[in-house]
Amino acid sequence: DTQNQKLKTSIWYREVWDDEFLSWNSSMFDEIREISLPLSAIWAPDIIINEYVDIERSPDLPYVYVNSSGTIKHSKPIQVVSACNLETYAFPFDVQNCSLTFSSILYTVEDVDLAFLRSTEDITHDQKAFLNDSEWELLSVSSTYSILQNSAGDFAQIQFNVVIRRHPLVYVVSLLIPSIFLMLVDLGSFYLPPTCQARILFKTSVLVGYTVFRVNMSDEVPRSAGSTPLIGVFFTVCMAFLVLSLSKSILLVKFLYDERCSQQEQTLLCLRGDMDTNQCQMDPGAQLAGVTESPVCQEDQAPSGTLKEVWSQLRSISSYFQTQDQVDRQELGWLALLERFDRLLFQSYLIVLGLYAVTLCSLWVSWSG
Numbered sequence: 001d002t003q004n005q006k007l008k009t010s011i012w013y014r015e016v017w018d019d020e021f022l023s024w025n026s027s028m029f030d031e032i033r034e035i036s037l038p039l040s041a042i043w044a045p046d047i048i049i050n051e052y053v054d055i056e057r058s059p060d061l062p063y064v065y066v067n068s069s070g071t072i073k074h075s076k077p078i079q080v081v082s083a084c085n086l087e088t089y090a091f092p093f094d095v096q097n098c099s100l101t102f103s104s105i106l107y108t109v110e111d112v113d114l115a116f117l118r119s120t121e122d123i124t125h126d127q128k129a130f131l132n133d134s135e136w137e138l139l140s141v142s143s144t145y146s147i148l149q150n151s152a153g154d155f156a157q158i159q160f161n162v163v164i165r166r167h168p169l170v171y172v173v174s175l176l177i178p179s180i181f182l183m184l185v186d187l188g189s190f191y192l193p194p195t196c197q198a199r200i201l202f203k204t205s206v207l208v209g210y211t212v213f214r215v216n217m218s219d220e221v222p223r224s225a226g227s228t229p230l231i232g233v234f235f236t237v238c239m240a241f242l243v244l245s246l247s248k249s250i251l252l253v254k255f256l257y258d259e260r261c262s263q264q265e266q267t268l269l270c271l272r273g274d275m276d277t278n279q280c281q282m283d284p285g286a287q288l289a290g291v292t293e294s295p296v297c298q299e300d301q302a303p304s305g306t307l308k309e310v311w312s313q314l315r316s317i318s319s320y321f322q323t324q325d326q327v328d329r330q331e332l333g334w335l336a337l338l339e340r341f342d343r344l345l346f347q348s349y350l351i352v353l354g355l356y357a358v359t360l361c362s363l364w365v366s367w368s369g
Contacts, residue, residue, distance in 0.1 A: 012077050013074075016071060017072055017112075046106055088229050095166075101157055102158045112156065114145065115145070120142070136166060137165045138162070141161065141163070142160070143159065168364075168367065175217060176231070176360065200250060207239070207243065241348065241349050248338070252338055
């Protein structure tokens with residue numbers, strides 16, 4: 001349970017201790033060398049697991065074996081839910097190290113001392129009793145003996161470090177490969193023309209795909225308050241690039257649309273003669289800058305009213321084409337700026353994708369080693 005930082009372990013628990021008050025001479029009792037007694041009827045050491053949070057249901061075995069020399073053997077299967085600091089940054093190539101510490105609560109080392117039934121080398125790489133798990137693989141179980149010193153006295157304790165490794169294949173097929181496909185599709189959107197409306201629709205569809213994939217991925221990626229999986233960080237960065245590129249395309253289309261509408265209205269007013277002649281004939285650069293300059297050409301006094309009207313219409317048409325050329329030059333300038341910004345986003349996207357691929361490969365190599 002990564003979210004709650006818990007580890008559920010099935011353990012076959014064996015403990016052996018000596019009780020001098022439970023020994024007898026087997027020759028005096030028909031060579032009876034071993035008997036079974038209820039655990040509640042004899043003294044037993046109070047050994048607990050320090051990291052335990054909860055004990056799941058396990059078969060109740062209330063009897064122990066006692067031999068004639070006073071040696072008592074107690075074995076039982078238990079399921080322990082223990083606290084463990086689970087690191088999910090390298091998911092799904094993560095390796096976890098959880099500890100199980102056995103010690104006595106009341107008895108100091110002078111009263112109850114702990115020892116291993118087998119050598120630590122045999123315990124470390126012994127996987128005979130390990131039950132195969134579809135998600136985790138047992139790497140090793142190292143063990144250490146130590147004495148804990150505190151104000152109440154010295155207490156003996158034995159610590160087992162359980163190192164497990166996740167099987168990543170199912171997550172590579174269901175998470176990593178689809179994520180790479182989405183990234184490549186998003187990279188392909190940069191080859192569409194910046195002013196193309198289909199580009200906005202395409203990026204919107206990719207963003208919806210990202211969102212749906214993130215929702216489905218949230219059920220499979222472990223969540224932890226201490227660390228965030230690298231794949232989650234990468235998807236957040238990719239979504240940020242996608243939203244930034246989409247917002248830039250929307251703003252550009254809106255700006256160009258408003259600019260064209262305003263210029264068309266002004267040109268139509270000039271052609272219909274609703275605006276002042278000087279405003280229609282004004283230099284386009286001065287119109288856009290808001291600075292009033294001298295007219296391009298002064299109004300001549302035509303000897304005839306008909307020639308005057310023709311001359312005014314010709315100047316209006318000339319002003320229309322000049323204004324249209326200025327609008328086209330502005331659009332080309334914005335498009336050039338957009339292409340540079342697109343190129344910057346594309347290069348940044350490639351850098352992030354390359355870092356992500358290199359990191360995943362290094363994590364896979366480290367996991368395999």
